[in-house]
Amino acid sequence: xxxxxxxxxxxxxxxxxxxxxxxxxxxxxxxxxxxxxxxxxxxxxxxxxxxxxxxxxxxxxxxxxxxxxxxxxxxxxxxxxxxxxxxxxxxxxxxxxxxxxxxxxxxxxxxxxxxxxxxxxxxxxxxxxxxxxxxxxxxxxxxxxxxxxxxxxxxxxxxxxxxxxxxxxxxxxxxxxxxxxxxxxxxxxxxxxxxxxxxxxxxxxxxxxxxxxxxxxxxxxxxxxxxxxxxxxxxxxxxxxxxxxxxxxxxxxxxxxxxxxxxxxxxxxxxxxxxxxxxxxxxxxxxxxxxxxxxxxxxxxxxxxxxxxxxxxxxxxxxxxxxxxxxxxxxxxxxxxxxxxxxxxxxxxxxxxxxxxxxxxxxxxxxxxxxxxxxxxxxxxxxxxxxxxxxxxxxxxxxxxxxxxxxxxxxxxxxxxxxxxxxxxxxxxxxxxxxxxxxxxxxxxxxxxxxxxxxxxxxxxxxxxxxxxxxxxxxxxxxxxxxxxxxxxxxxxxxxxxxxxxxxxxxxxxxxxxxxxxxxxxxxxxxxxxxxxxxxxxxxxxxxxxxxxxxxxxxxxxxxxxxxxxxxxxxxxxxxxxxxxxxxxxxxxxxxxxxxxxxxxxxxxxxxxxxxxxxxxxxxxxxxxxxxx
Amino acid sequence: xxxxxxxxxxxxxxxxxxxxxxxxxxxxxxxxxxxxxxxxxxxxxxxxxxxxxxxxxxxxxxxxxxxxxxxxxxxxxxxxxxxxxxxxxxxxxxxxxxxxxxxxxxxxxxxxxxxxxxxxxxxxxxxxxxxxxxxxxxxxxxxxxxxxxxxxxxxxxxxxxxxxxxxxxxxxxxxxxxxxxx
Amino acid sequence: xxxxxxxxxxxxxxxxxxxxxxxxxxxxxxxxxxxxxxxxxxxxxxxxxxxxxxxxxxxxxxxxxxxxxxxxxxxxxxxxxxxxxxxxxxxxxxxxxxxxxxxxxxxx
Numbered sequence: 036x037x038x039x040x041x042x043x044x045x046x047x048x049x050x051x052x053x054x055x056x057x058x059x060x061x062x063x064x065x066x067x068x069x070x071x072x073x074x075x076x077x078x079x080x081x082x083x084x085x086x087x088x089x090x091x092x093x094x095x096x097x098x099x100x101x102x103x104x105x106x107x108x109x110x111x112x113x114x115x116x117x118x119x120x121x122x123x124x125x126x127x128x129x130x131x132x133x134x135x136x137x138x139x140x141x142x143x144x145x146x147x148x149x150x151x152x153x154x155x156x157x158x159x160x161x162x163x164x165x166x167x168x169x170x171x172x173x174x175x176x177x178x179x180x181x182x183x184x185x186x187x188x189x190x191x192x193x194x195x196x197x198x199x200x201x202x203x204x205x206x207x208x209x210x211x212x213x214x215x216x217x218x219x220x221x222x223x224x225x226x227x228x229x230x231x232x233x234x235x236x237x238x239x240x241x242x243x244x245x246x247x248x249x250x251x252x253x254x255x256x257x258x259x260x261x262x263x264x265x266x267x268x269x270x271x272x273x274x275x276x277x278x279x280x281x282x283x284x285x286x287x288x289x290x291x292x293x294x295x296x297x298x299x300x301x302x303x304x305x306x307x308x309x310x311x312x313x314x315x316x317x318x319x320x321x322x323x324x325x326x327x328x329x330x331x332x333x334x335x336x337x338x339x340x341x342x343x344x345x346x347x348x349x350x351x352x353x354x355x356x357x358x359x360x361x362x363x364x365x366x367x368x369x370x371x372x373x374x375x376x377x378x379x380x381x382x383x384x385x386x387x388x389x390x391x392x393x394x395x396x397x398x399x400x401x402x403x404x405x406x407x408x409x410x411x412x413x414x415x416x417x418x419x420x421x422x423x424x425x426x427x428x429x430x431x432x433x434x435x436x437x438x439x440x441x442x443x444x445x446x447x448x449x450x451x452x453x454x455x456x457x458x459x460x461x462x463x464x465x466x467x468x469x470x471x472x473x474x475x476x477x478x479x480x481x482x483x484x485x486x487x488x489x490x491x492x493x494x495x496x497x498x499x500x501x502x503x504x505x506x507x508x509x510x511x512x513x514x515x516x517x518x519x520x521x522x523x524x525x526x527x528x529x530x531x532x533x534x535x536x537x538x539x540x541x542x543x544x545x546x547x548x549x550x551x552x553x554x555x556x557x558x559x560x561x562x563x564x565x566x567x568x569x570x571x572x573x574x575x576x577x578x579x580x581x582x583x584x585x586x587x588x589x590x591x592x593x594x595x596x597x598x599x600x601x602x603x604x605x606x607x608x609x610x611x612x613x614x615x616x617x618x619x620x621x622x623x624x625x626x627x628x629x630x631x632x633x634x635x636x637x638x639x640x641x642x643x644x645x646x647x648x649x650x651x652x653x654x655x656x657x658x659x660x661x662x663x664x
Numbered sequence: 665x666x667x668x669x670x671x672x673x674x675x676x677x678x679x680x681x682x683x684x685x686x687x688x689x690x691x692x693x694x695x696x697x698x699x700x701x702x703x704x705x706x707x708x709x710x711x712x713x714x715x716x717x718x719x720x721x722x723x724x725x726x727x728x729x730x731x732x733x734x735x736x737x738x739x740x741x742x743x744x745x746x747x748x749x750x751x752x753x754x755x756x757x758x759x760x761x762x763x764x765x766x767x768x769x770x771x772x773x774x775x776x777x778x779x780x781x782x783x784x785x786x787x788x789x790x791x792x793x794x795x796x797x798x799x800x801x802x803x804x805x806x807x808x809x810x811x812x813x814x815x816x817x818x819x820x821x822x823x824x825x826x827x828x829x830x831x832x833x834x835x836x837x838x839x840x841x842x843x844x845x846x
Numbered sequence: 847x848x849x850x851x852x853x854x855x856x857x858x859x860x861x862x863x864x865x866x867x868x869x870x871x872x873x874x875x876x877x878x879x880x881x882x883x884x885x886x887x888x889x890x891x892x893x894x895x896x897x898x899x900x901x902x903x904x905x906x907x908x909x910x911x912x913x914x915x916x917x918x919x920x921x922x923x924x925x926x927x928x929x930x931x932x933x934x935x936x937x938x939x940x941x942x943x944x945x946x947x948x949x950x951x952x953x954x
Contacts, residue, residue, distance in 0.1 A: 682866065689869075689889060725920070762872055792910050817925055823928075827932035
């Protein structure tokens with residue numbers, strides 16, 4: 036049996052069982068089915084690792100049927116498991132399994148338990164569709180599917196109106212990006228007559244396509260990526276998406292879905308490699324996002340919002356890597372970020388769970404003693420993302436910084452600043468949550484409890500991964516050869532990824548700077564939040580106020596896009612709908628009545644009248660004929 | 665167009681009779697008078713046919729119209745006992761409306777014909793309207809319509825007989841209606 | 847043959863026919879007695895017949911197509927008169943009237 040069918044089919048099966056029968060099954064069974072289906076997909080992917088890693092046969096194909104045949108264009112339902120997609124599949128199903136396991140406890144008391152697991156399984160299915168599809172259409176299906184699941188899960192607690200609004204916002208923002216992706220696909224069809232990767236990419240690689248066309252296509256695809264991966268200008272949905280349950284934030288809005296944009300770019304590596312202008316745009320958009328989100332993250336007080344802005348910022352890092360042409364580096368950071376950000380979110384979820392749904396870090400503090408496991412794992416996550424030497428984040432971030440350093444010095448400085456900010460806001464979060472005095476007056480400190488085994492086990496696994504994740508792509512100065520991920524992806528790229536040779540001395544200096552950044556960030560945060568024991572004020576002023584209000588981007592969008600739309604809508608509603616259409620719809624009945632009454636006068640059954648009409652008509656006809664003939 | 669006085673006398677006289685009797689048909693209050701006037705009209709039209717070299721048509725017109733159809737009309741009038749001046753008079757308004765409508769038709773038709781060229785009738789060609797020629801054409805070129813008209817006649821006859829037959833049920837119905845009305 | 851066609855134009859027949867037709871039309875509009883209506887229709891038909899005969903002569907058509915049409919019109923007219931009168935008799939039998947103004951039952 037083709038492994039792709041199983042990999043895709045198991046989560047789908049889990050979704051169907053939980054979705055259809057879930058309300059009748061006990062919660063333990065629902066949770067077990069949901070987790071087992073994803074775990075099954077993970078195991079099958081692992082088992083096929085060997086097949087994929089053979090140099091001569093490095094992909095498995097599955098052609099199901101032709102979805103649509105229009106003239107020469109044939110859109111197939113077809114999948115491929117190659118080096119890139121198996122990598123993504125392992126991340127998705129691996130972390131997915133842990134998060135499913137975690138959710139069993141986290142969502143235990145929720146009435147929509149089975150629904151939650153059905154959605155999660157459906158999300159996994161769509162995400163796998165996205166990465167396993169062997170053409171743009173399949174990817175687009177998955178792309179839309181994860182958007183739908185994201186919408187459903189953000190608005191999971193739909194009884195809260197704000198959550199529903201957050202879900203709609205995420206959906207609409209994503210749609211804007213999707214439009215770009217769709218247009219890009221149309222351009223690909225018109226240019227190459229196919230959507231199959233195996234047809235399109237070799238054609239691009241021949242270099243016969245004009246650069247402007249390639250730039251247009253890649254820019255449109257990048258617009259799609261900015262929507263899904265929350266980059267400027269479409270990033271505002273991701274922080275709001277924290278309305279969903281925490282496991283959702285961990286799975287969808289940190290580890291997997293938001294990296295779809297990076298996956299897309301890496302998948303279309305040949306396209307992006309040939310459009311330098313797009314690369315430059317990606318670099319600066321990613322850089323802007325990284326800096327901006329990190330600045331905002333400094334002043335957020337909601338534990339999940341901080342992590343959300345951190346995610347946006349880290350996604351910016353990944354796009355910077357893509358912009359410099361370091362595709363394997365971006366994917367490396369996707370991987371390590373999936374580890375430690377899922378860990379951080381799940382840790383945050385554990386804190387929220389233990390604090391009885393308190394999310395404001397100003398009301399936390401001193402949780403270290405009460406939640407030892409959560410504290411330890413969260414610390415590891417914080418260290419990893421901040422770039423503590425030899426942890427996973429250190430290697431991936433360092434690789435990005437090195438790539439940028441070789442590409443553009445200004446960008447390097449900005450990105451290093453962003454990395455410093457990362458360290459500061461992450462330790463701010465850590466110190467405020469786990470150190471200092473307990474500051475909550477609603478819940479007694481005694482009632483704070485450690486989370487059950489179900490929840491701490493994934494934390495520990497992820498913590499371990501966060502520590503050793505760097506081994507996936509160790510830098511050259513450690514192994515004296517290419518990193519594992521770099522060489523793993525090498526056969527995939529039609530145009531080889533450019534690898535900059537770097538002076539070893541320079542490299543050591545860069546590492547030194549990275550360590551310095553970590554240390555200084557740590558010290559700054561420690562100075563403010565431990566030594567001075569500062570607690571963020573309710574409302575900051577000046578620059579802090581701007582940061583706390585997220586640069587007023589939402590307000591700006593409201594003023595520029597939402598308000599005019601609302602005004603236009605209300606004008607249309609009052610004028611077109613209220614006056615004109617209303618008059619039409621409600622005027623038809625009396626009009627028909629009037630016409631009927633007039634007609635009754637005419638059609639009075641009097642034969643002579645009919646004759647007279649006939650004669651008049653004849654005269655008119657002849658007369659018209661006479662006058663105009 | 666030539667002066668009326670310069671037209672041949674037979675045509676003028678015949679036209680005069682035709683129009684006068686036609687007018688009498690529509691204005692006479694007594695239907696029987698109308699029928700008689702119509703017969704006179706048909707006679708004059710038959711005379712026109714002869715002038716137009718359509719001798720057979722003239723005879724047929726006399727026999728079919730003036731003879732058969734008009735007798736049928738008369739017969740029905742007698743049967744229904746409508747000979748007296750029983751017709752309700754229409755209002756003047758209706759008369760005016762009808763005159764205007766008919767006048768408009770006259771004017772438009774005349775105007776339409778005025779556009780067509782004016783041409784003198786050619787010298788009569790002999791024998792076109794004789795039964796010999798017409799019979800030949802009827803039995804060759806117009807054979808199918810000729811047969812079809814036979815079918816039409818039969819169906820018309822059957823229909824007329826069917827309609828004219830006294831229906832027992834309808835009779836009872838009429839009696840019932842009359843009683844109710846009374 | 848009489849030289850009746852001296853100075854005679856086709857338009858004279860056209861005018862004669864038109865006048866006859868209009869008189870018939872006026873009768874149809876003006877009279878209420880259904881039998882008289884039928885007679886007026888016959889009058890209109892005859893005006894057309896006359897015109898057809900005139901045009902046959904004018905065209906000098908050896909096949910006399912126009913006259914053929916007159917025949918068929920006569921056939922149809924005879925059939926129409928027979929059926930029409932039968933209907934009238936039935937209407938009269940049911941309503942004791944031949945006045946078309948009263949035949950407006952379709953209204954309801």
